[in-house]
Amino acid sequence: MVLTKNGRLLFNSVPVSDGIVPGTLRYDESEIIDLDAAPLNGGALFKLLAVSADPFLTALMSPAYSESAFEHLTYKIGKPIVAYAVIVALRSEIPTVKPGDHFMNMFPLEEYFIIDCLPERTVPLPSDVGIPWSTYVGVCGMPGQTAYMGWKEYSKAKKGETAFVTTGAGPVGSFVIQMAKRDGLKVIASAGSDEKVELMKSFGADVAFNYKTANTLEILEREGGIDVFWDNVGGVTLDAALQASRSKARFLECGMMAAYGATDGPNAIIKNIWNIVGKSITMVGFLVWDLYEGHLDDFYTTVPKLVADGEIKYREDVTRGLGSLEDAMIGLFKGTNVGKAVGIVADE
Amino acid sequence: MVLTKNGRLLFNSVPVSDGIVPGTLRYDESEIIDLDAAPLNGGALFKLLAVSADPFLTALMSPAYSESAFEHLTYKIGKPIVAYAVIVALRSEIPTVKPGDHFMNMFPLEEYFIIDCLPERTVPLPSDVGIPWSTYVGVCGMPGQTAYMGWKEYSKAKKGETAFVTTGAGPVGSFVIQMAKRDGLKVIASAGSDEKVELMKSFGADVAFNYKTANTLEILEREGGIDVFWDNVGGVTLDAALQASRSKARFLECGMMAAYGATDGPNAIIKNIWNIVGKSITMVGFLVWDLYEGHLDDFYTTVPKLVADGEIKYREDVTRGLGSLEDAMIGLFKGTNVGKAVGIVADE
Known part of the structure; x- marks a missing residue:
């Protein structure tokens, strides 16, 4: 039994103005998870590695928001917010997912979570390119x-x-x-x-x-x-x-x-x-x-290598720890960050 | 020697407001042409059959007009205006033009005129489809x-x-x-x-x-x-x-x-x-x-036949005689005409 605190970034209140303000999100560490024994029920246990802070996330915070392609992801008060993230599988009962496999998609911002299946448009990530996982929510995301x-x-x-x-x-x-x-x-x-x-x-x-x-x-x-x-x-x-x-x-x-x-x-x-x-x-x-059809394969065979070789440059504005991400997101809306705002939640 | 009055529709004055108003154009019959003997000097003598009255012609009336694809056609006071028209060759020293050949393009609005060569984008018209020449400035123009x-x-x-x-x-x-x-x-x-x-x-x-x-x-x-x-x-x-x-x-x-x-x-x-x-x-x-490249051949092999067969319908608002065209053009800007405004200048 490995009991671990599971940090989560929760949606706390709907912002009155546009953007994220202090109090919009709330970091919570009250949940405990047993990484070895938590039942998977046919799903898989994942660990959050890197998170993307994006301006469009505000669209998910409005209860009136109804015309978006992300409508099904609209934030609920008291629940973890959802954002583009890189995750790694720790344990799996999903046939196509093996421990150590990495994926990118929109996922709940919890340090650990169990899901039944990978959502539509989940991108499996290569492990041999030699670039940081955070790049897969930025220049390679x-x-x-x-x-x-x-x-x-x-x-x-x-x-x-x-x-x-x-x-x-x-x-x-x-x-x-x-x-x-x-x-x-x-x-x-x-x-x-x-x-x-x-x-x-x-x-x-x-x-x-x-x-x-x-x-x-x-x-x-x-x-x-x-x-x-x-x-x-x-x-x-x-x-x-x-x-x-x-x-x-x-x-x-x-x-x-x-x-x-x-x-x-x-x-x-x-x-x-x-x-x-x-x-x-x-x-x-x-x-x-x-544009995925006809471009996604080309993208993943071409771009990570260009990034690894320094042919495509990028700039990241890195925040460490899920608990610090709210400040990074507020900065994003103030325009104070320079480079892609990413959160490094864990180093594998 | 066949001396013939050559009716011409001249640009008389720049309209103050948009559109054509009374006095903008002037019909003139003072010119005489010898249809049999007028020297061609390597060019060809054409007869005007049908004319198109189009809203965009006003753009050619402004001296300030400079950004149009028609800039080289900008109207000059005292000269015939230019419009889309169907013409037939009467005599020709141009190797590719034979008497009886019909063409469509923007031409000067004179009952008869001699030009050195056919301008760019001139469309040779078929003669065997059985539709009126006026359609070649409208539904087939x-x-x-x-x-x-x-x-x-x-x-x-x-x-x-x-x-x-x-x-x-x-x-x-x-x-x-x-x-x-x-x-x-x-x-x-x-x-x-x-x-x-x-x-x-x-x-x-x-x-x-x-x-x-x-x-x-x-x-x-x-x-x-x-x-x-x-x-x-x-x-x-x-x-x-x-x-x-x-x-x-x-x-x-x-x-x-x-x-x-x-x-x-x-x-x-x-x-x-x-x-x-x-x-x-x-x-x-x-x-x-x-769009001509890739579509023009298709258009002329397809559309005149569809029109002749009644598969594509059209409505014309016909004016007879070059001298009456000014009124038709004024009507065009008042929105009083119903159907494509065309002028029939001569029946072959």
Whole structure:
């Protein structure tokens, strides 16, 4: 009998405003688990290794939230929250799962948990690549998949063209900058602090600027317009990109952080949409898992190796311990973190 | 020697507001041409048979107009205006042109003219299909091409889906309605008069409404949302379509008549663009000649025959004589015409 405290990150209260605030989550250590003897009932016992802190998690906190692809994961008060995580199997009665196998998907944030079966879209992870498990929720996880698959499927990038990448210091944007440079494009990238501007340059951006202190439209026009727009923000930035677009530009609509919840003000409206007709622009909204067919195998045979070889760079903002993750998530919404926010829960 | 009066439709004055108004054009018969003996100097003498009156022609009237694909055709005061037309060769020193050959492209609106060579994108017309020449500037001309090629390339239509077609009584929209019905979709169509509503039903629309007296959003939502949007208007109608869109809808951005020149008011802004991300919408602006490669041969082997067989229906608003075309064009901008506005200049 190995009795162990099972730390859990619980949903404590629905935040009034957007984002996670102090008191939204609660770390709890009251549960005890017997790692050797807890009955599996045909399932498997897993240990949490690494966790991803993502902005979209707030969407799971609203009781009114009903149109999301994650609806079934909506948080319940007093229960562990769910997030992208890497787990390892300790014991298993599931035929396809062996002790020591690693997986990535959205899982409950408990140090240990027993589940009947692996949920849909669970990705089995290789064990021989030599990169940290935390990378599988970042550069080799959903953010990396989004950047790599979205770019491959929709950018139609041609050497010599110009790309504009928003949130270029974040986990998706920093990968997109590198994809664009590998395809021979000039890259303009934006983020919200001077520290992030330097980080974007280190990822290869030719022109990097702080959108809080510079005029986006002026910069795009000075650089001669754009052929590919990677949109993570929407609002006035999207409007500027429409205005500065070249003919037949491709707009990859990955997110609209500035527009979510904006009911008035400049980020709530788009004035330049007619450019879609005038300039024959293609604008594509997409969800990464709609691209899994045809891209996922390529991703996992290609990207972890590129990361291991240093060909694709990444930056992590690491928090140690499940109990410290709430602060990391609050930082994410304040924009104070630099790099992909990950939590290391255990070292195997 | 056959001396003939050569009627010409000249550009007389730049309209102050949008559209063509009385005095914008001037019909002139002062020129005399010798049809037998006028020197060709290596070119060919053509006779004008049928002319297309199109809303986009106003774009050629502005001296400030500089970003159009038609820039080289911008109208000059005192010179014949240019429009889509069907012509027949009377005499020719061009090796590839024989007397009796018919062609369609943008040509000067003169009853007779001599040109050195056929301009780029000139379409040679078949002579054995048994449909009127006027159809080659309508259902078998650019409006038909736009509907047929745009739908084939971008609609990704699946049987049982729902399409929403704006300006459904016009030459493009009425063809799109029929394409959608042939693919097994439910079709919702809108136009600006009750007479046009009846016309749209005759083209096969399942739900047809007058947008001036009905609420577009209410109708789209009552019908359960849309999978394909054929946009000829933009503005508030586009906003309603975004709100009523189903997941993974395709928006074919053919035109934004309501948004052109709108600098304030509801048609100047879009509030629901975030649906592109939330619903994985693809929005494509396109120009028909970018689709010629891969579609033009198919179009001319398929569509004239379908029209001749009555499989594709069309409605024309015919004006006879080049001198009467100004009135037809004014009607076009007032929205008083029903069906494709064409001018029959001569019967061969």
